[in-house]
Amino acid sequence: MQFYIQQILNALQVGSVYALIALGYTMVYGILTMINFAHGDIFMMGTYVAFFFSTLILSLVVGIHPIFAFVITMLVAMFGAALLAVVIERLAYKPLRTAPRISVVITALGVGLFLENFMVAFKPVGPAPRFLPPLIPAVNYNLGGVTVSTIQIVIIVVSALVMILLDTIVRRTMVGIAMRAIAWDKFIVPLMGVPVDRIISLTFALGASIAAVGGTLYGMAYTIDPYMGIRIGWWAFISAVVGGIGNIRGAMIGGFILGFVEIFTPVFLPSTYRDFVAFSLLLLLLIFRPTGILGRPMMQKV
Amino acid sequence: MKGLSYFLLVTIVLGMALSACQPAAPTTIKVGLNLELTGSIPVVGESSRNAAELAVKEVNEAGGLDVGGTKYTIELLVEDNEDKAESAAAVAQKLATSGVLAMIGPNASRNAIPASVVAESSQMPMISPWSTNPKTTKVGDTDEAKKYVFRAAFIDDFQGVVAARFAKDELKTTAPAVLYDVASEYNKGIAEVYKKALEESGVQVVAFETYTTGDKDFSAQLTKIKEAGADSLFLPNYYSEVPLQVQQAHKVGFSGAILGSDSWGNIELMTLCGSECDGYYFTTHYAPDIATPKAQAFIQAYEAAYSKTPDDVAALTYDSFGLLFQAIQTAGKLDRQAVRDALASITSFEGVTGNMQFKGTGDPVKSAVILQVKEGKFVYFMNAAP
Numbered sequence: 001m002q003f004y005i006q007q008i009l010n011a012l013q014v015g016s017v018y019a020l021i022a023l024g025y026t027m028v029y030g031i032l033t034m035i036n037f038a039h040g041d042i043f044m045m046g047t048y049v050a051f052f053f054s055t056l057i058l059s060l061v062v063g064i065h066p067i068f069a070f071v072i073t074m075l076v077a078m079f080g081a082a083l084l085a086v087v088i089e090r091l092a093y094k095p096l097r098t099a100p101r102i103s104v105v106i107t108a109l110g111v112g113l114f115l116e117n118f119m120v121a122f123k124p125v126g127p128a129p130r131f132l133p134p135l136i137p138a139v140n141y142n143l144g145g146v147t148v149s150t151i152q153i154v155i156i157v158v159s160a161l162v163m164i165l166l167d168t169i170v171r172r173t174m175v176g177i178a179m180r181a182i183a184w185d186k187f188i189v190p191l192m193g194v195p196v197d198r199i200i201s202l203t204f205a206l207g208a209s210i211a212a213v214g215g216t217l218y219g220m221a222y223t224i225d226p227y228m229g230i231r232i233g234w235w236a237f238i239s240a241v242v243g244g245i246g247n248i249r250g251a252m253i254g255g256f257i258l259g260f261v262e263i264f265t266p267v268f269l270p271s272t273y274r275d276f277v278a279f280s281l282l283l284l285l286l287i288f289r290p291t292g293i294l295g296r297p298m299m300q301k302v
Numbered sequence: 303m304k305g306l307s308y309f310l311l312v313t314i315v316l317g318m319a320l321s322a323c324q325p326a327a328p329t330t331i332k333v334g335l336n337l338e339l340t341g342s343i344p345v346v347g348e349s350s351r352n353a354a355e356l357a358v359k360e361v362n363e364a365g366g367l368d369v370g371g372t373k374y375t376i377e378l379l380v381e382d383n384e385d386k387a388e389s390a391a392a393v394a395q396k397l398a399t400s401g402v403l404a405m406i407g408p409n410a411s412r413n414a415i416p417a418s419v420v421a422e423s424s425q426m427p428m429i430s431p432w433s434t435n436p437k438t439t440k441v442g443d444t445d446e447a448k449k450y451v452f453r454a455a456f457i458d459d460f461q462g463v464v465a466a467r468f469a470k471d472e473l474k475t476t477a478p479a480v481l482y483d484v485a486s487e488y489n490k491g492i493a494e495v496y497k498k499a500l501e502e503s504g505v506q507v508v509a510f511e512t513y514t515t516g517d518k519d520f521s522a523q524l525t526k527i528k529e530a531g532a533d534s535l536f537l538p539n540y541y542s543e544v545p546l547q548v549q550q551a552h553k554v555g556f557s558g559a560i561l562g563s564d565s566w567g568n569i570e571l572m573t574l575c576g577s578e579c580d581g582y583y584f585t586t587h588y589a590p591d592i593a594t595p596k597a598q599a600f601i602q603a604y605e606a607a608y609s610k611t612p613d614d615v616a617a618l619t620y621d622s623f624g625l626l627f628q629a630i631q632t633a634g635k636l637d638r639q640a641v642r643d644a645l646a647s648i649t650s651f652e653g654v655t656g657n658m659q660f661k662g663t664g665d666p667v668k669s670a671v672i673l674q675v676k677e678g679k680f681v682y683f684m685n686a687a688p
Contacts, residue, residue: 003525003526003529006525006528006529006554007521007522007525010519010521010522010525010554011522013521014519014521128542128570129542129574130574131545131574138553140552140553140555142555147553147554147555149553151553152553222518222519222546223518223542223545223546223574228518231516262519262522263519263521263522264522265522266511266512266513266522266523266526267522267526270484270512271484271511271512271513271514271517271522271523272484272485272512272514274514275514
């Protein structure tokens with residue numbers, strides 16, 4: 001029993017990170033019907049912002065309270081990633097707004113490759129793996145045979161809070177309503193006075209800052225390197241599709257499903273089957289329920 | 303360039319000094335070096351060249367090598383293989399036709415394997431200091447041994463055997479577990495040999511878990527390992543991944559001993575692992591703080607000449623020369639065939655990296671070293687006899 005509780009905790013930890021990143025894919029898709037393949041690399045950039053800022057703050061301010069250091073690092077990483085995402089959107093995607101959708105997807109792939117290779121070539125980063133400096137002291141608690149670490153608790157709790165916050169923003173605020181309106185109809189909504197370009201930029205910023213939260217949390221548990229966004233980006237993308245791309249709650253559910261696939265495949269099968277199971281799930285879902293778990297079929301407007 | 307011209311000057315002066323001592327006809331033995339001086343691992347090539355020059359200098363300063371009553375000085379022909387398979391083969395070809403008695407190098411298996419094919423077909427003795435891939439000394443994909451190709455390092459599989467014996471005898475493990483990268487030949491080979499060796503000695507491996515290169519989350523496998531009641535964990539994986547595995551093992555509550563292979567031996571392991579790796583062990587070729595007088599003499603001479611601690615490539619290159627010199631003296635004549643035969647039948651050679659012996663094949667029977675991670679340093683723990 002403890003064995004399965006332990007594995008469920010492991011799965012929640014991994015799933016939280018996938019869910020946070022899947023949100024960025026799904027939000028951008030919802031508003032632009034575009035898959036932002038650079039999103040995994042924006043996650044990576046956000047993590048490096050957290051890396052440099054936390055190194056700086058821990059060396060400058062001696063004896064800083066860990067929770068304060070963690071929160072401020074996360075906020076700076078969110079801001080950095082949001083800024084980067086808005087710049088990318090303005091420079092690379094906006095000029096292609098009327099171009100065929102495939103052009104934007106290819107541009108996004110190009111942006112991703114650019115970010116990865118820029119970071120490899122950039123001297124202070126380079127290809128070597130690193131850890132984020134220990135912002136929150138890692139302590140293991142043993143609860144009746146199940147080991148829970150502070151890092152694990154922080155990852156799961158912070159992710160849950162951010163997801164609830166985002167869900168509220170999208171459902172309750174004016175910005176959220178505008179986002180959903182644009183997703184509903186891109187042509188009529190501007191006529192109602194909704195500043196479409198600004199809302200699109202805001203969507204990118206929001207998606208990127210949530211990815212940066214994921215990055216900060218990820219960096220506390222795993223090593224970071226410039227290529228870290230590739231695999232996680234793919235898994236988060238599958239999460240978004242499994243949950244129903246375009247649907248925010250779907251992305252969260254999808255993230256946790258993929259987290260469970262990642263952890264429970266090696267429990268029952270050899271670990272080499274993991275990607276096989278994940279992509280089979282994707283294929284089966286696309287055959288039997290192409291819109292994902294919570295997605296609604298898109299009506300072709302004439 | 304400055305370093306090079308300085309080196310040339312020293313060689314010339316040294317050469318003049320030596321020829322002044324021996325006014326008789328200059329008798330030299332040419333030895334080729336096939337090294338990775340440029341490319342992705344230039345540090346390996348540089349260490350190897352430094353050690354080679356040191357070995358040759360020592361012999362020449364002592365008046366040369368006594369072969370059948372005549373003193374011969376050693377002359378090095380240093381060639382760069384650019385860390386490319388095709389250049390390594392081309393360099394081997396060039397050396398084979400330029401009258402060298404034997405070739406030392408290449409170091410990386412990816413270069414040593416193509417070069418060994420050339421050495422074998424041109425019947426030129428070759429010693430690779432550092433190559434650990436079993437294929438270097440084998441003919442094609444068969445199990446037949448090449449006749450002219452030798453190495454100073456032990457082969458990958460041997461580490462699995464050493465680690466298994468260490469786990470059983472020193473760590474007293476009764477429930478060993480393994481986590482390894484199934485997509486990498488090196489990790490997989492060692493892991494499988496480790497499991498086999500333990501089970502042959504009567505200890506059952508309780509968990510044999512895999513992952514794939516690039517994975518960062520091992521919590522599922524490690525939880526399984528803990529659930530299986532493992533009291534030791536073998537991680538024959540690269541230094542960039544080991545810290546994560548160790549940390550996550552601690553996170554799921556694993557508290558047994560952890561053991562690794564020579565892929566741990568990079569100082570990066572310390573920067574990533576911090577104190578979490580403290581007290582763990584890994585098998586490798588050589589330890590800079592090993593206590594044998596021969597090794598100490600080498601380390602002191604190397605540090606005096608290049609002001610840095612010799613790494614495993616340097617030590618193995620130095621031993622390759624030691625092996626070659628001993629074989630030449632045993633052969634008693636400057637003939638490739640005779641030197642090859644003498645190498646293949648070396649029954650005892652005391653090297654910097656331990657005692658070696660050849661039993662008909664090009665793979666030495668030698669001991670491995672077990673190091674312990676202690677306060678951010680790799681510390682010699684014990685010798686593991688073959």
